Amino acid sequence: MLKKSVYVWESPIRIYHWVNVILITVLVATGLFIGDPIFTRPGEAYAVFIMGKVRLWHSMAAWLFIANFIYRLYWAFVGNEHAQFKPWRKGFVSDGIESVKYYLFLTKEHTLHLGHNVVAQLAYFTVMWIGSLFMILSGLALQGEIFPGGLQARIAGWMIPLFGGGSYALRSYHHLTTWIFIAFVVVHLYLVIRQDILDDDATVSSIINGHKFAMVDGEDNHDKH
Amino acid sequence: MAVQRIVVDPITRIEGHLRIEADFDNGKIVNAFSSGTTFRGLEKIMEGRDPRDAWAFVQRICGVCTHIHAIASVQAVEDALGITIPKNADLIRKIMTATQFVQDHVIHFYHLHALDWVDVVSALKADPKATSTLAQSISNYPKSSVGYFTDIQNTLKGFVGSGQLGIFANGYWGHPAYKLPPEANLMAVAHYLEALEWQKDIVRIHTIFGGKNPHPNYLVGGMACAINIDNDNTINMERLDLVAREINKAIDFVNQVYIPDLFAIGSFYKDWGFGGGVTNYMSYGSLADDKTRNTKDAVFPGGIILNRDLSKVMDVDPRDPEQIKEVIDHSWYDYTGDKGGRHPWNGETTVKYTGPKPPYQQLDTAGKYSWIKTPQWMGKSMEVGPLARMLVGYARGNDVIKTSVDGALQKLGVGKESLFSALGRTLARGLETKIMVDYLKTTYDALLANIKAGDSKVFEQSKWDPSTWPKTCQGVGFTEAPRGALAHYVKIDNGKVSLYQAVVPTTWNAAPEDQQHQKGPYEAALIGTPMADPQKPLEIIRIIHSFDPCIACAAHIIDVNTGEPLNDNHFFY
Amino acid sequence: MNETFYQEMRRKGYSRRDFLKMCGLLTAVLGLEASFTSRIANALETKPRLPVIYLSLQECTCCAESFIRTAHPLLSELLFNMISLDYMETLQAASGLQAEEAKMKTMQDYKGHYLVVVEGSIPLNDDGIYCTIGGRSAKDILLEAAQNSVAVIAYGSCATNTCVQGAYPNPTGAVPVKNIVAHVPVIDVPGCPPIAEVIAGVIAHYLTFDRLPELTNLGRPKAFYNHRIHDNCNRRAFFDAGMFVENFDDDGAKQGWCLYKVGCKGPTTYNACAITQWNNGVSYPIKSGHPCIGCSEPGFYDNFPMYEHLAHVPITAMPFEPDKIGKWITGLTVAGVAAHGVATGVIKRLDKEPRKDEEAGK
Numbered sequence A: 001m002l003k004k005s006v007y008v009w010e011s012p013i014r015i016y017h018w019v020n021v022i023l024i025t026v027l028v029a030t031g032l033f034i035g036d037p038i039f040t041r042p043g044e045a046y047a048v049f050i051m052g053k054v055r056l057w058h059s060m061a062a063w064l065f066i067a068n069f070i071y072r073l074y075w076a077f078v079g080n081e082h083a084q085f086k087p088w089r090k091g092f093v094s095d096g097i098e099s100v101k102y103y104l105f106l107t108k109e110h111t112l113h114l115g116h117n118v119v120a121q122l123a124y125f126t127v128m129w130i131g132s133l134f135m136i137l138s139g140l141a142l143q144g145e146i147f148p149g150g151l152q153a154r155i156a157g158w159m160i161p162l163f164g165g166g167s168y169a170l171r172s173y174h175h176l177t178t179w180i181f182i183a184f185v186v187v188h189l190y191l192v193i194r195q196d197i198l199d200d201d202a203t204v205s206s207i208i209n210g211h212k213f214a215m216v217d218g219e220d221n222h223d224k225h
Numbered sequence B: 001m002a003v004q005r006i007v008v009d010p011i012t013r014i015e016g017h018l019r020i021e022a023d024f025d026n027g028k029i030v031n032a033f034s035s036g037t038t039f040r041g042l043e044k045i046m047e048g049r050d051p052r053d054a055w056a057f058v059q060r061i062c063g064v065c066t067h068i069h070a071i072a073s074v075q076a077v078e079d080a081l082g083i084t085i086p087k088n089a090d091l092i093r094k095i096m097t098a099t100q101f102v103q104d105h106v107i108h109f110y111h112l113h114a115l116d117w118v119d120v121v122s123a124l125k126a127d128p129k130a131t132s133t134l135a136q137s138i139s140n141y142p143k144s145s146v147g148y149f150t151d152i153q154n155t156l157k158g159f160v161g162s163g164q165l166g167i168f169a170n171g172y173w174g175h176p177a178y179k180l181p182p183e184a185n186l187m188a189v190a191h192y193l194e195a196l197e198w199q200k201d202i203v204r205i206h207t208i209f210g211g212k213n214p215h216p217n218y219l220v221g222g223m224a225c226a227i228n229i230d231n232d233n234t235i236n237m238e239r240l241d242l243v244a245r246e247i248n249k250a251i252d253f254v255n256q257v258y259i260p261d262l263f264a265i266g267s268f269y270k271d272w273g274f275g276g277g278v279t280n281y282m283s284y285g286s287l288a289d290d291k292t293r294n295t296k297d298a299v300f301p302g303g304i305i306l307n308r309d310l311s312k313v314m315d316v317d318p319r320d321p322e323q324i325k326e327v328i329d330h331s332w333y334d335y336t337g338d339k340g341g342r343h344p345w346n347g348e349t350t351v352k353y354t355g356p357k358p359p360y361q362q363l364d365t366a367g368k369y370s371w372i373k374t375p376q377w378m379g380k381s382m383e384v385g386p387l388a389r390m391l392v393g394y395a396r397g398n399d400v401i402k403t404s405v406d407g408a409l410q411k412l413g414v415g416k417e418s419l420f421s422a423l424g425r426t427l428a429r430g431l432e433t434k435i436m437v438d439y440l441k442t443t444y445d446a447l448l449a450n451i452k453a454g455d456s457k458v459f460e461q462s463k464w465d466p467s468t469w470p471k472t473c474q475g476v477g478f479t480e481a482p483r484g485a486l487a488h489y490v491k492i493d494n495g496k497v498s499l500y501q502a503v504v505p506t507t508w509n510a511a512p513e514d515q516q517h518q519k520g521p522y523e524a525a526l527i528g529t530p531m532a533d534p535q536k537p538l539e540i541i542r543i544i545h546s547f548d549p550c551i552a553c554a555a556h557i558i559d560v561n562t563g564e565p566l567n568d569n570h571f572f573y
Numbered sequence C: 001m002n003e004t005f006y007q008e009m010r011r012k013g014y015s016r017r018d019f020l021k022m023c024g025l026l027t028a029v030l031g032l033e034a035s036f037t038s039r040i041a042n043a044l045e046t047k048p049r050l051p052v053i054y055l056s057l058q059e060c061t062c063c064a065e066s067f068i069r070t071a072h073p074l075l076s077e078l079l080f081n082m083i084s085l086d087y088m089e090t091l092q093a094a095s096g097l098q099a100e101e102a103k104m105k106t107m108q109d110y111k112g113h114y115l116v117v118v119e120g121s122i123p124l125n126d127d128g129i130y131c132t133i134g135g136r137s138a139k140d141i142l143l144e145a146a147q148n149s150v151a152v153i154a155y156g157s158c159a160t161n162t163c164v165q166g167a168y169p170n171p172t173g174a175v176p177v178k179n180i181v182a183h184v185p186v187i188d189v190p191g192c193p194p195i196a197e198v199i200a201g202v203i204a205h206y207l208t209f210d211r212l213p214e215l216t217n218l219g220r221p222k223a224f225y226n227h228r229i230h231d232n233c234n235r236r237a238f239f240d241a242g243m244f245v246e247n248f249d250d251d252g253a254k255q256g257w258c259l260y261k262v263g264c265k266g267p268t269t270y271n272a273c274a275i276t277q278w279n280n281g282v283s284y285p286i287k288s289g290h291p292c293i294g295c296s297e298p299g300f301y302d303n304f305p306m307y308e309h310l311a312h313v314p315i316t317a318m319p320f321e322p323d324k325i326g327k328w329i330t331g332l333t334v335a336g337v338a339a340h341g342v343a344t345g346v347i348k349r350l351d352k353e354p355r356k357d358e359e360a361g362k
């Protein structure tokens, strides 16, 4: 079986990906610390500023995260077809069923996609798009609490009454969703490494250099959509 | 003349929603029914909660007795877990309890009860000069000049003249049961306003130690207010000075205003001896020594008096299933199985509403007619509250109480039998307030002495963590609330509340009758009272007010139990 | 509110003579001397005090207790000079029928001009039997009073979020005022109870500026609920510094450090405690060493346990801990992934034979 090298991940996606990896790591670490500040230090209050710094880092990472998110959103329109997500395309559902079967070991072969298969696309979509959007809006609402009437409060202040428990509930959901990100990363790493080993298609390195291997004589049906 | 049913609902100037239905015949009340018309069902809510949080829930039983339910609750949990609180915490809680008594009783006297005895409109006719003379003759309170009373009277005139009578609208002004001369009325109205202003200050003692009032904060195992006399963000000298200042103001107010007014007004009504009611009195006792914890010689001794016989006192034990029982013969509840009385430990609060669908005109008093249960001691209705405390204390031979009661009776020129009346209750409340302000001072001094001796501990840490608790345990926190005997019962299973019960003072007093038509204290007190005009229930509210009802407390809010094991699915914590 | 009695009478076609006659009558009805007639006339020609109907529904009266503690304005100033408190069970002289009559009168005479203050929630289960006054259900009473009012102030947590009786499982079906009253503005003034000066302040605001206060996105007056306790807390410096009380009465507590780790709900609680403070500026819970319990926030009783850091998600009725749930999710995920990995390995080994030629092909 012959393989050829295909350029799947354009550099903006790769940059996005690795920036995101760093930011999410920082956001999760600082966020969990804010939720449960395990390191504390005695001393004069003016001399230490642990919590303040961590909150500052969280906020700085948050703004970059928002920028990166918008950047990726933009690329979903102008990038190559792997950068897009189109649940309305023909064959999406049947591909999805095939993929689920594949992961349940019901079939051996999976639909061949150089980008993501449908299940991966859905997972990325719910966690990375909806999840990030939720983190951004809830995070902005939390930031907005400090300055009612300010920019963030105007953009996302409506989030607070949306949840029955008010500010408290929103904050708790922001916290809970953090764990969904963590779980996502676990699954994500497993799947990409597994893919690389099973199909030997250079998935892991693809997110670094952009290239994957594809079977030359293999059906490459993604081109048709 | 046929028996006429009088309905008074709402009874105002009380806490909560009370309805009185009385049968009126031949100028007298011949039968009476007391109904609590509100229910909140906190019992279900308590199940499965963290016992350390319980106080915050049950504190909200009542915002008037805002302190005492929380205290009973933390005591119950501490009793269950075997926690002994540090001395400072004990003293602080006692200071807060005494503060509550003083504030609550003064509010009751002036703002809830006084208008039953004081005719506001008649005060307009008073001569300020004569009022000033009267005021100066009974007290050395500085605000008693002619100018002061003229000012008050002018304000009042302007108010009445505006045609908008506000809270005084539709009062029973001019009713023949009002007996005070205009000058005494004016003085009382002036002090109504003074008391209103003063009461907001005394509660600052709660604010210092508990952060706010109403509903200050408490902590199982002690108090949360750290003491560090060398820090600016803790209990330090400035905080303590504020407490001292409020205590001193309270002593002045009670001695110079409340007590003189009480005797002045009381002397005009001492012949109005109605409202006696049931003849049994009960006090659990409270403010005992922190070491002995013996309630018999506490500041308020515990005990039982039967048939108004002050020569004998019996002991009372809230833990004893034989002694304390709640019956529901006329309450909107049901017991599974045995319908007889139950001790709180195996009580039950299953709603069974059989009353009319609102809106309604009249309750079916032959059947169930109240949200309040009927607690009994050895099958007997008991009156609880200031009068019961003073009587039990008197019978126990407590020096302070004895001197105080004897002095008062002598001053009014009446015998002990006068105590068994609406007026007796009102008098006992005043005497108790005086005892409490003095107690405030001595307890404050004890706190300072203890801090001075180097003790700054306010919280016992060792049993805080649920992993240190026994798997199952149970406890009782009993004490005296301003309105009478209070007990909270808690059972803890695997670190969660599995049963919570409170038997509160107003439940004792406002109870409906039992199966044998043994009347509750409110009901019994009304029977036999003459009324000048059945359309104007001044006499009824006067007697009811003398008990200082607190219906939110009484309408079985907390009585739990399901007894069934905790359903863990309810809770994830 | 802008029209006096006198103006209203004139508008309705009565003469000044009629007006004075009525004043005379009123004087007689009130049992006053004739000299009061001119006073009454004078009062009715000037702006009347704002009539207020204060309803107590399913509540514990802590709100009323707080209300009477107001230090500025003093309650007596409020009662004598600013409002006419025509109905308030806790304070009014009249009982029963006479009390209800006073309320009816205000609702008729000041149609569209009176303010309703509500303390307590409204239990809806079982036709409202869990709270009746004068034989009528709380809902009826509220709807009737609200109908022709200028606005309804939902005073206290019971009225704004049902407080303790609304905690899981809410046995009486308690709902807040805003679920019942639709056609007049409802102003939420939450807290258990709210600070005395806050409720007095809301009323005074309306009287002084002739308009209802501006509201936050949670429907509360901005003047008192714009910021969280946390934003103005006197322990805030210690929060930012990461200096926390770990246990009650520990060294941190004796230094007045931040109470975040013993469960402080200040970061999610909108209230004026840290600024206005309680009982005329004496203290507030945090200052006195106890964490904020979040009493002005919806569902705060279901955000307990009180002494744990805020991390409990009130999904539906009962709270749970995101960190616990999260560790669970992650743990399950790791286990799932491991299992899937093992399964993949096993299947691959079983498949090795047929795969071999493929490999050879490569």
Ligand code: HEM
Pocket (backbone or CB within 6 Å): A024, A027, A028, A030, A031, A032, A033, A034, A035, A036, A055, A058, A059, A062, A063, A065, A066, A135, A136, A137, A138, A139, A140, A142, A143, A171, A172, A174, A175, A177, A178, A181, C267, C310, C311
């Ligand atoms: C993947 C992205 C993110 C993660 C994993 C994350 C995680 C967290 C966590 C765990 C907390 C602690 C919550 C608690 O108190 O229990 C937190 C707090 C917070 N987050 Fe995020 N967050 C993310 C994105 C954002 C974004 C995009 C923003 C703002 C635009 C934001 C703003 C905040 C703010 C303001 C707080 C409250 C901090 C404080 O003042 O105490 N977060 N975050």
Ligand code: HEM
Pocket (backbone or CB within 6 Å): A013, A017, A020, A021, A022, A024, A025, A072, A082, A083, A114, A115, A116, A117, A120, A124, A128, A185, A188, A189, A192, A203, A204, A205, A206, A207
């Ligand atoms: C916080 C951690 C991470 C997050 C949130 C994350 C998120 C994502 C997302 C959203 C994509 C899809 C790219 C797109 O469509 O825009 C992706 C792809 C990918 N990521 Fe990550 N990633 C993380 C960490 C990593 C790490 C550490 C690796 C290296 C082993 C990695 C390897 C890959 C690869 C190989 C792909 C391409 C997958 C494919 O071809 O289906 N990721 N990642």
Ligand code: SF4
Pocket (backbone or CB within 6 Å): C229, C230, C231, C233, C234, C235, C236, C237, C239, C257, C258, C259, C260, C264, C265, C266, C267, C286, C292
């Ligand atoms: S004590 Fe509470 S409100 Fe104050 S800074 Fe700490 S967390 Fe915030």
